[in-house]
Amino acid sequence: MRYQLNADGEPFKPYSDALxxxxxxxxxxxxxxVRRALLGAGGLLLGHHLSLRALEAAxxxxxxAKAVIQIWMWGGPPHLDTFDPKPEAGxxxxxxxxxxxxxxxxxIRICELMPLLAKQADKYSIIRSxxxxxxxxxxxxxxxxxxxxxxxRDVYPCAGAVVSLFKGYNAGYHGxxxxxxxxxxxxxxxxxxxxxxxxxxxxxxxxxxxxxxxxVEGVVSASIxxxxxxxxxxxxxxxxxxxxxxxxxxxxxxxxxxxxxAYDLILxxxxxxxxxxxxxxxxxxxxxxxxFGQSCLVARRLVERGVPYVTINxxxxxxxxxxxxxxxxxxxxxxxxxxxxxxQDLTDHGxxxxxxxWWGGExxxxxxxxxxxxxxxxxxxxxxxxxxxxxxxxxKGGHIVGSSDAKGEAVQTRPVYPCDLLGSxxxxxxxxxxxxxxxxxxxxxxVAPCPAEGLKTGGRLTEIM
Amino acid sequence: MKTFLILGGLVLAAFSSLPAEETPGGPQQSNxxxxxxxxxxxxxxxxxxxxxxxxxxxxxxAVFVRRAYLDIIGTLPKGTEAEAFEMDVSxxxxxxxxxxxxxxxxxxDYWAMKWSDLLRVKAEFPINLWxxxxxxxxxxxxxxxxxxxxxxxxxxxxxxxxxxxxxxxPVNFYRALQNKEPRAIAQAVALTFMGTRAEKWPAGQLDGxxxxxxxxxxxxxxxxxxxxxxxxMAKTTNRLAQAAAFPDGxxxxxxxxxxxxxxxxxxxxxxxxxxxxxNIANRxxxxxxxxxxxxxxxxxxxxxxxxxxxxxxxxxxELIDSHYDLKRLFRLILNSKTYQxxxxxxxxTPEAAAHFASYPLRRLEAEVLIDALDQITxxxxxxxxxxxxxxxxxxxDVRSIALPDGSIGSAFLDMFGRPPRDTGxxxxxxxxxxxxxxxxxxxxxxVQNKIEQSHMIQNLMQSNRTTRQMAAAxxxxxxxxxxxxxxxxxxxxxxxxxxxxxxxxxxDVAWALINSAEFLYRH
Numbered sequence: 001m002r003y004q005l006n007a008d009g010e011p012f013k014p015y016s017d018a019l020x021x022x023x024x025x026x027x028x029x030x031x032x033x034v035r036r037a038l039l040g041a042g043g044l045l046l047g048h049h050l051s052l053r054a055l056e057a058a059x060x061x062x063x064x065a066k067a068v069i070q071i072w073m074w075g076g077p078p079h080l081d082t083f084d085p086k087p088e089a090g091x092x093x094x095x096x097x098x099x100x101x102x103x104x105x106x107x108i109r110i111c112e113l114m115p116l117l118a119k120q121a122d123k124y125s126i127i128r129s130x131x132x133x134x135x136x137x138x139x140x141x142x143x144x145x146x147x148x149x150x151x152x153r154d155v156y157p158c159a160g161a162v163v164s165l166f167k168g169y170n171a172g173y174h175g176x177x178x179x180x181x182x183x184x185x186x187x188x189x190x191x192x193x194x195x196x197x198x199x200x201x202x203x204x205x206x207x208x209x210x211x212x213x214x215x216v217e218g219v220v221s222a223s224i225x226x227x228x229x230x231x232x233x234x235x236x237x238x239x240x241x242x243x244x245x246x247x248x249x250x251x252x253x254x255x256x257x258x259x260x261x262a263y264d265l266i267l268x269x270x271x272x273x274x275x276x277x278x279x280x281x282x283x284x285x286x287x288x289x290x291x292f293g294q295s296c297l298v299a300r301r302l303v304e305r306g307v308p309y310v311t312i313n314x315x316x317x318x319x320x321x322x323x324x325x326x327x328x329x330x331x332x333x334x335x336x337x338x339x340x341x342x343x344q345d346l347t348d349h350g351x352x353x354x355x356x357x358w359w360g361g362e363x364x365x366x367x368x369x370x371x372x373x374x375x376x377x378x379x380x381x382x383x384x385x386x387x388x389x390x391x392x393x394x395x396k397g398g399h400i401v402g403s404s405d406a407k408g409e410a411v412q413t414r415p416v417y418p419c420d421l422l423g424s425x426x427x428x429x430x431x432x433x434x435x436x437x438x439x440x441x442x443x444x445x446x447v448a449p450c451p452a453e454g455l456k457t458g459g460r461l462t463e464i465m
Numbered sequence: 466m467k468t469f470l471i472l473g474g475l476v477l478a479a480f481s482s483l484p485a486e487e488t489p490g491g492p493q494q495s496n497x498x499x500x501x502x503x504x505x506x507x508x509x510x511x512x513x514x515x516x517x518x519x520x521x522x523x524x525x526x527a528v529f530v531r532r533a534y535l536d537i538i539g540t541l542p543k544g545t546e547a548e549a550f551e552m553d554v555s556x557x558x559x560x561x562x563x564x565x566x567x568x569x570x571x572x573x574d575y576w577a578m579k580w581s582d583l584l585r586v587k588a589e590f591p592i593n594l595w596x597x598x599x600x601x602x603x604x605x606x607x608x609x610x611x612x613x614x615x616x617x618x619x620x621x622x623x624x625x626x627x628x629x630x631x632x633x634x635p636v637n638f639y640r641a642l643q644n645k646e647p648r649a650i651a652q653a654v655a656l657t658f659m660g661t662r663a664e665k666w667p668a669g670q671l672d673g674x675x676x677x678x679x680x681x682x683x684x685x686x687x688x689x690x691x692x693x694x695x696x697x698m699a700k701t702t703n704r705l706a707q708a709a710a711f712p713d714g715x716x717x718x719x720x721x722x723x724x725x726x727x728x729x730x731x732x733x734x735x736x737x738x739x740x741x742x743x744n745i746a747n748r749x750x751x752x753x754x755x756x757x758x759x760x761x762x763x764x765x766x767x768x769x770x771x772x773x774x775x776x777x778x779x780x781x782x783e784l785i786d787s788h789y790d791l792k793r794l795f796r797l798i799l800n801s802k803t804y805q806x807x808x809x810x811x812x813x814t815p816e817a818a819a820h821f822a823s824y825p826l827r828r829l830e831a832e833v834l835i836d837a838l839d840q841i842t843x844x845x846x847x848x849x850x851x852x853x854x855x856x857x858x859x860x861x862d863v864r865s866i867a868l869p870d871g872s873i874g875s876a877f878l879d880m881f882g883r884p885p886r887d888t889g890x891x892x893x894x895x896x897x898x899x900x901x902x903x904x905x906x907x908x909x910x911x912v913q914n915k916i917e918q919s920h921m922i923q924n925l926m927q928s929n930r931t932t933r934q935m936a937a938a939x940x941x942x943x944x945x946x947x948x949x950x951x952x953x954x955x956x957x958x959x960x961x962x963x964x965x966x967x968x969x970x971x972x973d974v975a976w977a978l979i980n981s982a983e984f985l986y987r988h
Contacts, residue, residue, distance in 0.1 A: 138589065138590045139590065142590065142591075150590060150591055151591065151643060151644065152643055152644060154643075154887075154888075155591055155885065155887045176900075178900070178901065185876075186876065186879070191879070191885045195887075197895060198880075198882050198895045198897070198899065199897075199899070201879070201880075203901055204876065206876075206909075215910060217904075217905065217909045217910065217911065218901065218904025218905045218907070218908050218909045219904060219908065221908050221910070221913065222910065223910075223913065224908070224913070227964065228964070228965055228969070228973070229908075231959075231962070231964050231965065231973070232973040232976060232977060235955070235956075235959050235973060235974070235977045236976075236977040236980050236981065238955045239952060239955060239956070239974075239977050239978065239981055240977075240980075240981040240982055240983070241952075241981070241983060242826075242981065242982035242983045242986065242988060243982055245809055246808070246809060246826065248813055249826055251826045251827075251828070251898075251986070252826065252982055252986075254897065254898055255828075255898040255903070255982060255985070258898045258899055258900045258902065258903040259903045259907070261900040261903070262900050262903035262904045262907055262908070263907070265900075265904065266904070266907065266908050440888075440890065440892060441662060441664060441665075441890075443664070
């Protein structure tokens with residue numbers, strides 16, 4: 001990227017996310033710091049105690065869910081303009097979007113720009129009390145998706161990598177489609193796989209599902225015919241002399257296995273999962289003929305074939321420092337269409353019971369609208385309270401969890417921290433929260449944060465499980 | 466692409482003058498078995514003899530030139546460079562090539578990259594150096610390598626520097642940490658300069674070492690993002706400081722006036738220190754030979770002994786005698802017959818690898834691979850920082866081995882296992898093959914477009930060459946060698962098969978060579 005003053009359209013700011021993290025880290029109390037150092041240095045010291053504690057809390061892993069579709073609202077969508085409308089707070093807070101609409105569940109109302117989702121509120125529950133207090137994109141993204149605070153020695157894997165570890169190849173997943181897919185671009189702000197290593201990194205499809213063909217990078221070539229694919233594969237095998245000279249080499253054997261898998265995708269049937277022309281036009285229209293809508297359709301096709309984790313990285317311009325309301329009017333109808341059709345389509349295919357749909361971003365947005373130039377009705381970052389939506393896979397629909405205060409500025413009741421949400425998801429997926437993660441230095445680290453890690457918790461989402 | 470046109474002609478000349486490759490190992494090996502005076506070889510071959518392991522033969526010139534370029538400067542030889550070397554009849558051409566490569570700018574680029582992995586040069590999360598501090602730090606590291614600064618001085622500066630992160634770049638050593646508690650700093654120092662995982666030490670030993678780093682202060686200045694790292698005398702009452710003890714157990718009394726980091730650094734870089742010299746000697750060996758004498762090279766512990774203590778002792782002595790001249794150590798290793806062995810093992814003995822009986826196959830690193838693809842095709846990549854802030858300007862033609870900051874990257878680099886620079890562990894770099902990587906190389910628009918748009922293909926199409934000439938040229942550019950007669954027949958057959966046109970056939974031959982193990986691996 002070239003030199004520019006604005007990062008992805010954000011106003012130039014005299015500080016970075018990195019600074020905010022550091023400021024917060026220096027504010028950690030001495031005792032906390034010592035505790036962290038102990039954890040980092042000698043997890044063994046605490047290990048015994050921890051594992052006992054964690055074991056007591058461990059539920060018997062009974063999997064209701066088999067897959068997750070994560071609609072990642074990159075940038076941080078405004079909670080007030082989506083699932084936590086506050087018309088009573090006045091126009092300085094809700095702006096022109098002051099007529100929330102009723103849903104098909106009594107007492108639940110959502111933003112007026114989401115009429116299709118309003119008809120499906122019985123399928124999902126809204127958490128209106130998500131909180132972590134972090135206002136930097138990268139640190140908040142990390143927190144929401146790993147349930148860990150940033151700043152320790154380790155980079156933890158995010159939920160997709162954890163699910164890929166426990167539900168992917170190690171757990172008997174045999175699909176040729178990688179177990180952890182991102183539509184269409186990786187997040188890029190941190191390595192999703194963390195210390196688990198590249199085996200667990202997501203496969204980013206690239207390409208655009210709204211185009212035909214959906215040129216999934218590496219799988220679907222827009223220019224090479226099948227005949228030529230076969231011909232040049234044969235050529236490659238004839239010319240590839242090193243494996244013949246080194247028949248016993250384990251590196252080359254591993255590489256050959258990878259090549260075989262790659263070709264099974266390129267030339268075999270598995271890659272057809274990305275061929276949206278196999279779907280009815282009418283259904284494709286209902287999803288919306290745009291990248292997000294068609295991504296939702298691809299996600300359904302992927303979970304239908306057993307892929308356990310799909311992230312739709314929805315770069316919809318949700319980081320609305322400027323002109324928030326114009327953006328909402330432009331983008332929310334698209335989101336409404338894609339997400340609501342996804343919920344209905346999953347239901348029609350009998351998949352919603354087994355598939356968790358998780359909608360949310362790294363934080364919400366400041367409830368008080370910045371009307372002045374250059375923001376012109378913008379909203380800033382707000383990690384103090386925000387919303388998330390969960391559906392399917394054992395989560396009950398038609399409920400509201402927690403609440404924000406009258407202006408949507410802080411949690412009013414029942415705080416839900418990232419570890420509560422992820423912990424609940426893991427529980428429904430049958431992933432033991434006390435299971436060990438393979439750590440490169442052999443440290444004792446568990447799926448869910450242990451109490452000794454000092455992270456706040458509001459408890460698992462038992463009210464909707 | 467004038468040079469390329471010339472190459473086409475030379476390739477043909479060279480082709481007819483070269484004998485057919487009829488040695489049993491194919492084009493990988495050479496028949497020459499020069500006797501060696503290199504002290505490394507005396508130890509390694511005596512050991513192999515004693516263990517009754519037959520070493521591989523010495524590699525051919527074509528293999529050597531490619532290996533030397535990739536290992537010394539992280540760069541594929543150009544077709545013309547490989548050809549010139551292979552045609553050179555001087556008996557000392559290998560030593561001369563090593564000397565030339567050690568002086569190339571890419572030597573500094575490539576080894577600055579390696580050190581930046583270990584020193585965690587990364588602007589953003591989770592290291593958070595900030596872009597212009599990362600760039601200053603990288604520049605300083607690169608200059609040290611370029612000037613061949615003695616390694617003990619390099620280490621001492623990193624450990625003892627005080628001042629601004631922008632103006633005194635080595636202070637960033639103490640900033641490039643996810644956790645700046647004394648114990649965490651001690652762990653990073655132990656990993657970097659002693660090659661040992663201090664988290665596995667008894668707690669008391671780590672505390673003793675941590676004390677040396679308990680008086681580091683960090684202060685902001687009025688300048689945006691500037692930070693001063695200093696010896697903070699206000700912290701000298703700290704109880705930790707009283708507990709200071711060197712990792713070998715020797716006690717020490719810290720004087721309140723002296724920066725304890727200096728006391729530690731002086732202990733560390735003393736030639737008698739049991740970790741320091743051994744660690745760097747073993748690391749350099751592992752970087753060139755693909756495997757440490759102690760393996761992993763940053764996991765020294767009593768129950769992980771060296772496979773050949775005598776060899777390690779020799780390398781240590783060489784370093785001490787030359788006053789930590791790393792280039793000299795490189796030169797010694799690179800000129801050894803041990804380093805120049807073929808990758809085709811003579812016998813499949815399980816211990817052979819640990820005793821360096823053949824050169825181990827290793828996939829090209831992410832950066833080296835993409836740079837090689839760019840060089841072959843004459844294309845370039847766009848690199849970006851996830852959080853583009855000022856001071857992160859990346860010119861369009863930059864090579865990825867020269868990227869200054871771990872936060873600047875591309876999807877390709879991530880996919881091919883570039884280290885995230887989070888911990889400084891050598892194992893962060895992941896060269897294991899994955900199906901995703903194979904998909905990308907075999908069938909992505911990214912690689913396909915590079916080949917189709919390459920000057921090489923355009924040139925070959927315009928210059929009205931025979932298919933035989935085209936194949937020979939592509940072999941030289943991509944694999945740094947000429948094709949064998951069999952290989953020529955196969956490629957000619959493909960051109961004549963009629964299933965694709967001439968241009969597509971040329972693209973497919975280049976594609977096949979790029980996807981061959983011979984290209985993707987160091988061998």
